[in-house]
Amino acid sequence: MEIASKYDPSQTEGKWYSYWMEQGLFQSSPDEREPYTVVIPPPNVTGVLHMGHMLNNTIQDILVRRARMLGKNACWVPGTDHASIATEAKVVNKLREEGIVKTSLTRDDFLKHAWAWTDKHGGIILEQLKKLGASCDWDRTCFTMDEVRSQGVIKAFVELYNKGLIYRGVRMVNWDPKALTAVSDEEVVYKEVDSKLYYLNYEVEGEPGAYVTIATTRPETILGDTAVCVNPEDERFRHLAGKRVLVPLLGRAIPIIQDSYVDMEFGTGCLKITPAHDINDYEIGMRHNLESIDILNDDGTLSEAAGLFVGQDRFAVRKDIEKALAESGNLLKVEPYKNKVGFSERTDAVIEPKLSTQWFLRMGDLAKPALDAVMSDEVQFHPPKFKNLYRHWMENVKDWCISRQLWWGHRIPVWYLNDGSFVVAETEAEALEAARLQSGNAALGLDALRQDEDVLDTWASSWLWPITVFDGFNPDKKEIDYYYPTSDLVTGHDIIFFWVARMIMAGYAFKGTFPFKNVYFTGMVRDKQGRKMSKSLGNSPDPLDLIATYGADGVRVGMLLCSPAGGDLRFDESLPEQGRNFSNKIWNAFRLVKGWDVSESAEQPESARLAIEWFGERLQQEMAVISDHFSKYRVSDALMSVYTLFWDEFSNWFLEMIKPAYQQPIDARTHAAAVAYFDDMMHLLHPFMPFISEEIWQQLSPRKSGESIMVSQMPAQRAFDSELLQSFDLVKEAIQHVRTLRKNRNVPMREALELKVLTGEDGYVARYNPVLTKLVNLESVTVVKEKEAGAESFMVKSTEFFVPLAATVNVEEELEKLQAELKYTEGFLNTVMKKLGNERFVAGAPEQVVANEQQKKADAEAKIAVLKERIAGLQ
C-alpha cells in the first residue's frame, strides 16, 4: 500500500468526527466514575467563530480529551447565549432593511422575528466548533433562552427578590441612546477623546457685570443646571455664598452652593451642577436637595424640559449652543481638552448618565463568599495574578443593574397592579394569586395585572450557566449532584467580572458551593502588531479558512504555540503552519514504520535493543513532565514536551537508531516495540491533535469496529531510570561531536571511521558502542591507553575521543579551541572555588548545594588536567 508523502487533513478530519459522533463517544451520563465537567462559555447565538473562540475551545477540548483518557467521565456541555442587546440590534437592523420599524410591531410579533433569526443563525458557531474537533456532548446543547434555562433565570429572580436582594430604584444608570436601554457598568468602555473645555460666564443675580466662570466639556447640559458649586475653603468665592447666578440663555436663577467635592485646582474652581446628567452632580444634588432637570429624551435629543433646542440631537446642540453662548457674551474661551468618555460596548454610542427606574441586584452579601473562595484558592485562578484584579473588583462591587429596556431576553417576572404596587412570581397564574392576596380583592382578574416590559441582562442568565445546564433549579437532582461543581472553566480574562465573578457568586448563592474548581484565563488574540483582532480592522483570519489550509490539528497546535495562560498572544500564520509541519512530520514517521518489511527470523541488533531500552525510559521521563505541566495548567508547555519528544527524541534519535539497513527488513521484536511506542505517543498527542492521532492509531494495529483512541487509556506512568538516561546523553554527545567533525572535515557518512577512546573518570559508556557505531558509521571503537597523535579529537566530560583521519589536523585551530575551552573551564572552576572557599557559603547553604559544588569542582579539575595535557601534546 502506497501512503502519500504529505498528510492531508481533509481526508481524515471529517471522517473521524463523524465516526466519533456515530459511536456516541462524546456522550456522558452519570455513572460510578469520577466526573470531569466543563461548561462552555456560551458564545453569542448569532455570532460566528473568531480566533478567541478557537483558542478557548482548543484548550477546553485538550483538557476534556485528556481527562477522558485518564479514565474520568468527561462531560463538556456546549451551548449559546441569546446576547440580548447584540441580537436585538441585529434583528432591528434587519427589520429596518425590510422597511419595518420596531415600534410598529407588538412585542410578540417582534419576538417571532427574533426567534426566526435565532433559528436561522443560531448554531452556526456550534457547527464551526465541530470542525475544530470539539468533543462536546452535543446531546446536551443548551441555549440561555430555552425552557429549562429560562425557568432557572426566573426562579433565581424570584428567590433573590424574596431574600430582599433585588430592588427597584431610581438611579443614575448608563443609558445607551442608540439601543434605548440601560447597560451595566461593565458594558461601558471608556476611551480618551479630543474634546473641548468651554469656559462660561454666569452672571450673579442682581449684580449686572459680576460673573462667575465655570468650565465644562458639555455646554448643552447648562440647560439642566440647578446650582453652581464652589469649595467651602475657597477664599476666591467666599463673598458669593448664599447668592444666586443666572443660567446663560435661560436667565433661570440657581443657587451657589458649597461642597468639598469641588477641586479648587481644577478649571476655575467653580463647578456647574446638573444632577440629572452626571453621577457626581447627582450625588451633590442629593446632599443639597437640588432639583433634577432631565433635559434629554431617551434617544439623546433634547426634551421639552430643556426649554431651548428641543428635539435636536445632543451633539448638534453642543455646536449650536456654542454659537448662541458666544453671541450672548457668556462664552469666555474654548480650550482643547482630552478626557475619557464612556461608550456603549455594544453600539459604540456615547453613554449618557441618566436617571431612571431600574431593577438592581444587591451585590454585597453575594460577593463575600465568592471573594473568599478565590482568595483561599478554593477556586483556583490560572494564572494566579488575576486574584488581585478580582479582589479589587469584589471589594468595590456596586449593585448590578439587571434590567434592560429590550424585548429579546427573559422578561422580568414582576406584575404591577393598577395602584402601582407589584408582585413577583414565577408565572402569571402565581402572580395573579399573589396579587389577589396582596390587594385583598379575590375577584382580581388578569387584566388588572401588567407585566414589567423590560427583560433581564443577558449575564443574569449566563451567571447561572453551570447550574442551569444540569437543570439545577428543578427537583430532579441526579444530573446536578453528579456533575456539579464542575472541574475547569476556560475563558478570556476580559469577562472576569461580567461572568466569572458572577458565576462564582451564583454558585454559592444557589448551590452553596463553587461552580468550578479551576479557572483558566486565556489571553486576547492579537495580530502580529499587537492589535486586537476585530472585524473593523479586518485583521482577523477566518478560522475556517485556516482549518482548510493547515488542518484543524495544525491550527490547534498553532493556537497553543503562542498562548501562555493569561498573556496576550500574537497570532500570525506561521504558527498554524508550524502545526501543519508537525502533522506532516508525524505522518512521515508513521509512513516509515508502516513501510518496513518485518522479518520474524531476523535477529534484533544490539543497537536496536539499546534504543528500545533507552526510549522506554525517555518516554516515561517526558510523561512525568507532561503530567506536571497539566497539573499546573501549562498547556502550551505540555504540548511543547510532546512536540520535542516526538520530533527530536522519537523521530531523530530513536527511529534512526532502529532503522534497518537499506532494503533490509526490520526484526519483529524491534518493530513491535516501535509500534508500541508510536501508539503511546499517539495517546499523548491525542488531546492536542485528535484527528491525526486517531487516523494513525487506527492504522497502527488492527482495531475493532467502534474502538477509538479518544476513549482508550493513556499509557500508564511508572518510575524511570534517570541514571540510564544520563549515561545515554553521553553517547548522544559523542555522536554529535563525530557529526560535527565529519562536517568540518568534509567526511561523508558512507565513509566509516575509526574511533579511539582514552577513557577518563566519566564520559564514556562502553555498552552503548553499538548505538554509536550505527549512528555515525564507525568501523571500530577501541579503548586506548595513549593519546592518538595527529588525529581529530573531542571530549565528553573527562574522556578523550580520537578519530584518525588521513589529512592532518589543523594544529592552530585545534589549539585555539582547546585554549578557549580551558579558559572557560578555569573561570568556571574559579567561581566554584570562590564559593567553596567562602565559610559562610559552606556553613549557610543547604548540604545538597554544597555537595553539588564539590562535584563541579572535581569535574572541572579533571577536565582541566586533560585539556592541559592535550595542549602540551599539540605544542
Next chain:
RNA sequence: GGGCGCUUAGCUCAGUUGGUUCAGAGCAUCUGGUUUACACCCAGAGGGUCAGCGGUUCGAAUCCGUUAGCGCCCA
C-alpha cells in the same frame, strides 16, 4: 486621577520556594546536505550587560527600593 502587571536572543515567550554548566525554548537567520519517512526535511552555527541605577545576600534574571518605557483594569 487610583490600582495592577510587564520589560530576558531578530520575533513570540519559558525560567515553577534566590543555589546543578542558568542565561533557555520555539520560530526566524546563516552554513552544509538529492544519507529513498519527511526540503512541510536532516546535520550544524551564530545571536542576549536578563530595561537603567542602587540595595539585601556567601550567592540575584529571581528579593527590596527607584527611574524610564509599555500594557491592562477601575473611576
